[in-house]
Amino acid sequence: xxxxxxxxxxxxxxxxxxxxxxxxxxxxxxxxxxxxxxxxxxxxxxxxxxxxxxxxxxxxxxxxxxxxxxxxxxxxxxxxxxxxxxxxxxxxxxxxxxxxxxxxxxxxxxxxxxxxxxxxxxxxxxxxxxxxxxxxxxxxxxxxxxxxxxxxxxxxxxxxxxxxxxxxxxxxxxxxxxxxxxxxxxxxxxxxxxxxxxxxxxxxxxxxxxxxxxxxxxxxxxxxxxxxxxxxxxxxxxxxxxxxxxxxxxxxxxxxxxxxxxxxxxxxxxxxxxxxxxxxxxxxxxxxxxxxxxxxxxxxxxxxxxxxxxxxxxxxxxxxxxxxxxxxxxxxxxxxxxxxxxxxxxxxxxxxxxxxxxxxxxxxxxxxxxxxxxxxxxxxxxxxxxxxxxxxxxxxxxxxxxxxxxxxxxxxxxxxxxxxxxxxxxxxxxxxxxxxxxxxxxxxxxxxxxxxxxxxxxxxxxxxxxxxxxxxxxxxx
Numbered sequence: 001x002x003x004x005x006x007x008x009x010x011x012x013x014x015x016x017x018x019x020x021x022x023x024x025x026x027x028x029x030x031x032x033x034x035x036x037x038x039x040x041x042x043x044x045x046x047x048x049x050x051x052x053x054x055x056x057x058x059x060x061x062x063x064x065x066x067x068x069x070x071x072x073x074x075x076x077x078x079x080x081x082x083x084x085x086x087x088x089x090x091x092x093x094x095x096x097x098x099x100x101x102x103x104x105x106x107x108x109x110x111x112x113x114x115x116x117x118x119x120x121x122x123x124x125x126x127x128x129x130x131x132x133x134x135x136x137x138x139x140x141x142x143x144x145x146x147x148x149x150x151x152x153x154x155x156x157x158x159x160x161x162x163x164x165x166x167x168x169x170x171x172x173x174x175x176x177x178x179x180x181x182x183x184x185x186x187x188x189x190x191x192x193x194x195x196x197x198x199x200x201x202x203x204x205x206x207x208x209x210x211x212x213x214x215x216x217x218x219x220x221x222x223x224x225x226x227x228x229x230x231x232x233x234x235x236x237x238x239x240x241x242x243x244x245x246x247x248x249x250x251x252x253x254x255x256x257x258x259x260x261x262x263x264x265x266x267x268x269x270x271x272x273x274x275x276x277x278x279x280x281x282x283x284x285x286x287x288x289x290x291x292x293x294x295x296x297x298x299x300x301x302x303x304x305x306x307x308x309x310x311x312x313x314x315x316x317x318x319x320x321x322x323x324x325x326x327x328x329x330x331x332x333x334x335x336x337x338x339x340x341x342x343x344x345x346x347x348x349x350x351x352x353x354x355x356x357x358x359x360x361x362x363x364x365x366x367x368x369x370x371x372x373x374x375x376x377x378x379x380x381x382x383x384x385x386x387x388x389x390x391x392x393x394x395x396x397x398x399x400x401x402x403x404x405x406x407x408x409x410x411x412x413x414x415x416x417x418x419x420x421x422x423x424x425x426x427x428x429x430x431x432x433x434x435x436x437x438x439x440x441x442x443x444x445x446x447x448x449x450x451x452x453x454x455x456x457x458x459x460x461x462x463x464x465x466x467x468x469x470x471x472x473x474x475x476x477x
Contacts, residue, residue, distance in 0.1 A: 033082055033362045035064065035073030043075025052452035057344070057388070061085050061376045070376075071360055077106065081350075081369040082362075085376035087383070089359060091406035093351055093372045094414035098122065101351035103416065104369060107210035108218060112202055112225050113277065114270030126415070129271065133419035136182075136252050142426050143323040145250055146182060150430050151320040153177050153188070158434050161465050164444050167291060168460035171284035171431075172196075178427060179279030183272055184235055185251045195231055198224040202273075203281055207454075225273075232269045240265075282345045283424045285454070287431050288461050290339040293390040295443060295463075300335065300392050305436045307331050312437045321430060332429050334395040339428075340410035342390050344375035345455050349412060374409050383407045441465045 038044035044060075051059040061083060064072045070086035084090055093101055105119065113119055118129055135141070142150075157174045176196045177188045186192055205221020212219040236253070243257045252275070256268050263271075294301040311325050350371050357364040364370060381387045384394065411418035418424075444462035449455065 031361070031363045032365070033071045033073045033360075034068040035083075037073065037075040037080060041078075043078075043080075045076045045078075048074075048076050049452060053450065055448060057449070057451055057455075058373075058376055058379055061373055065376070071362065079369045080365075081371055082364050083371045083373060085373050085380070086360070087377045087406040090348075090372040090374070090377065090409065091413065092359065093370055094349075094409070094412060094416070097351070097415045098126075100354055100357050101370065102354050104350050104352040106207075108208050108221075109206050111210055112205055112221055113274045114229075114266075116267040116270035117274030118271060119274050119277075130415065130419055132255060133252070133275070136255065137420045137423040139422055142423055146423070147323060147326070147426065147430075148320060149181050150178060150427055151434075153181065154427075154431050154434050155318070156188070158438055161439065164462060164464050166460040166462050168284065168288045168457060171287040172200075172280065174431065175284040175287070175427070176276070176280045179276055181251075182279070182423075183252045183275060184239075185249045185253075191231075195228060198227045198231075199276060199280070200224075202228060203277065228273060229269050232272055233265055236265045236268050236272075278418070278420055279423075281454075283427055285345050285456055286339055286343060286424070286428055288457060289343040289449075289455070290335060290428060290432065291435070291441075291463075292447070292457065292461055293339060293342065294335065295441070297390055297392075300390070301436075303331055304335060304432065308433045308437050311433065321433060325433075326426060326429055329429055329433070330396075331392065332432060333425070334392040335432070336425055336428055337395045337408070338390055338392040341378045341384070341408065342388075343455055344378055344410070346410070346412065346418075347375040347451070347455070348373040349416075374412075377407060377409070438468055439465045440468050 036044065038047070048060045051063075056062070064074065064083070065085050071082065071084050071089055073080065073082055075081065084093065097103070102122070103120070110120060118126070118133065121129055137146075154174060157170065157177070161170065173196070176199070177192060180186045180192050180195070201220050201224035203221075205215075205218045205225075208215045208218040208221070210218060212222055236257075239249075239253055240257055243254065248254055248258075253268070253272065256263060256271065294304060307329060311321075311328065315325075348371050350369055353364045353366055353368050353370060355366050357366075377383060379387045406413075411421040411424075441463045444464050445459065447457045447459045447461050450458050
């Protein structure tokens, strides 16, 4: 038996060079982008995961761009994949969604979000639901209906901050409460907090192996997903009865119930669950990292405080922000842009080629994955001077910053442009306003960024907070 195992091992080792030669010749025949498919079966997955556990924000792509150029071939997560760090190619991928490329996500994410989520919808149905979501989160609806609740809920949360807090956790609480209010008109309470705790477990399962017996994290996520779906299903049933009785509310759930879509409760639950992801995880991380970057850049923080103190000085104490206030925050928008550029909460998107696709002299074979890296472009010194430094002034007029649509894409683009991009900017701006005018803070301990499986701080960014003296002049009667 031992001799047989030894013989099998020798044959396997002898075959590996021929395996690589075969793959290399096949790559040349098919005009694939240059690259390395790595070891059989696992490819370069281990190199990718280990690289992103360092403090370098883009080590895996940096190394390969130097060797092969901005478009290269690799093999990760069980599939051959073409990576793009080229803005023109990224735009081509985004704009040809549903034509040449199809959305493709790991099974763990697909299973936990549900087959009727906006993320997984395709064709005309996706187009209709994407349009519906964008219409709810557009500027006029934010101005006329959503801003008042954003301001109120941000202030309500910040009023409870005292001493040492974990900013990441507090920001997640804010964004979850905001999203639940916008989706279903629920104010914070025991029900929303109970739902949030289950929802945290769902998100933890996104980047695990989609086998309950193999991953306890995924098993917990599946159970939590069931609880969240049951809770949302009860709300949908109740609201459907209320809507039929003429009791209407101005939220997304009402729009889904009132439309001519004919959605089942399961459809609506999956849709709501996916939108909770969009409104909860990404925006809270941006809030946290904006504070971290500002804390590490005192001149930017001082200028931001000055801008918001001027706004607050013209208002009564605790008077809510208005749309005109939001539109008079030019430096705040520079901070928002720079945080989005440096943080790259969405590092890029995976798509699958629907046919053989010629691009830049290469061919992407049908069925292959492609990864359009937004982070690699945002951190490229050819597009942004001193690209890996936080510099909000680069977004001011005549700063020389390149900001073409295919270079700065923090919200994606094409048919799957994030429908809540304006809402996220408003929430972050309102949060920063009340934070800098109400509180001062210092880091409680040193913290650093990590980039796998998502961008976040290692220790949830602990800070010590205290109240600022009010700057309002109470000039309005």
